[in-house]
Amino acid sequence: MRIAFIKCHGSGNDFPLIDARDLTLSEPQWATLARLLADRAGPVGGDGLLALVPGDDIHAFGMRMWNSDGSEAETCLNGLRCTARLGFDVLGIDAAQVKLKTSSASAARESAIAPGVATIRTLVGPNATRAVDVGLVGAPEQVLDAAIEGLPNPRRFTAVAMPNPHLVTFVEAVDEAELVALGSWCERRPALLPARANVSFVEQRGPTSLFVRTFERGVGLTDSCGSAMAASVLSAALTGRVPFGTPITVFNRGGMVRGQAEQDRRVILSGNATFEATRAVDVDFATGTLGAVETLQDRDAERAAWDAMLAGLRETA
Template sequence: MRIQFLKCHGSGNDFPLIDARALTLTEPEWAILARLLADRGGPVGGDGLLALVPGDDAHAFGMRMWNSDGSEAETCLNGLRCTARLGFDVLGLDAAQVKLKTSSASVARDPEIAPGVVTIRTLVGPNSTRAADVGLVGAPEAVIDARIEGLPNPRRFTAVAMPNPHLVTFVDAVDEDELVALGTWCEGRPALLPARGNVSFVEQRGPQSLFVRTFERGVGLTDSCGSAMAGSVLSAALTGRVPFGTPIEVFNRGGMVRGQAEADRRVMLSGNATFEGLFAIEADLAGGMLGTPVLIEDRPAERAAWRNAVAALR
């Protein structure tokens, strides 16, 4: 089958994005396609696969997202911005309510965070601090800036469901070896966290500035994870590091977004939704093979605008 996709990224979190409103695949076929397209050793590569899907009476459109291992995620906020932009473009909208796997989000076009950088605002939640919603088994009702019994790390964590599960800890300096070790342990589906979870180490670099490094469930160490940035913003407010309702700049290896946690535990993120190019590719799902991507439309101006934006941050 021949598939068209946009190669896109939000804060450096990159994906193939398919307009799947008229595409019918079985669930196993979607998982195969995600593993093929998001394979870093393959012809496309990405942190996962995004699909724009039909909405319903309450939603203009929907989004689905599969990790690079073929597992489906509840949400992906960097991917949501990209999917929302495509939805806006094909439907002629500037704002919408989007259906996610287990929740809903408000999205809208926003003023550019840098010249030439298309920017989308997302508002998600209310988000949960119930340990059960995060997937922690045998933990207290909520874990906020506390040690977690059974976790092979003595740091104090805040557990939040965005609605995908996140464990967030604030550190003086990110130790990537420590982060990878804990993230890998969580990937093993331990009895404490059988559905796995995302783990973030966060440096507070000023009164309204965070740097986030994340080991993402089903992906590994990533340059950026949107829901992790949102979870870190919420965790900063829950632990009193940044007041609710305060704008925050959130940095990562991929770039920067604007964030804000509201008192009702909703979180706003505003950041880039960059389209790098439109491609077509032949996919043999039964044989587990991809052809060579064919470039249909290049977007060099968007790539340059984002490179300039990132360079200005350094």
């Protein structure tokens, strides 16, 4: 089967993105496709697979997202921006309500965060803070800046569902080995977290500036995770580190976004939705293999605009 896709990224979180509105695949085939296309050792690579899917009476279109291990995620906010941009492009619109796996989000085009950088604003929530919604078994009703009994790490965490599960802790400096150790423990589906969780270590670098490093469920240590950045913005407000309604700049290894936690626990994220190239590949589901990748259209100007923005961020860091 010939599959066309856009190689895209949001804040460095990169994906193959498929217009799947007229594509019919079984659930096992989608999982296989995600593992093949998002394999870092393969010819495409990515942090997961995105699909633009049909909407309904409320939603102009929908998004599905699979992690690189083939598991489906409830949401992916960096991916949502990219998928929303494609939806806007093919439908000729500038804003929409987008259907996600278990929730809904608003998305709209926004003024560029840097010259030549396509920018999308998303609004998600209300988001949950009940431990049961985060998937914590046997925990108190809420975990807000508190140690979690049974977790093999003594730090104080805030647990939020975006709606995918997140554990967020604020640190003086990110220790990647510590983060990977805890994230790997969560990946083993312990009794405390049978559905696993995303884990983020967050440095507050100023009154309204955060740096986020995340071990992403089903992916591993990643340069960027949109829902983790949103969870970090919400956690900063919930713990009194940044007031609700205050714009925040959120940095990660992949770039940056603008964020804001609303009083009703919805979160606004504005960031890039960069299309790097349009490509196609032959997929053999019977053998689980990919053919050669063909580039149909390069988007050199978009890549150059993003690289220029990153260079500017490094100069001011």
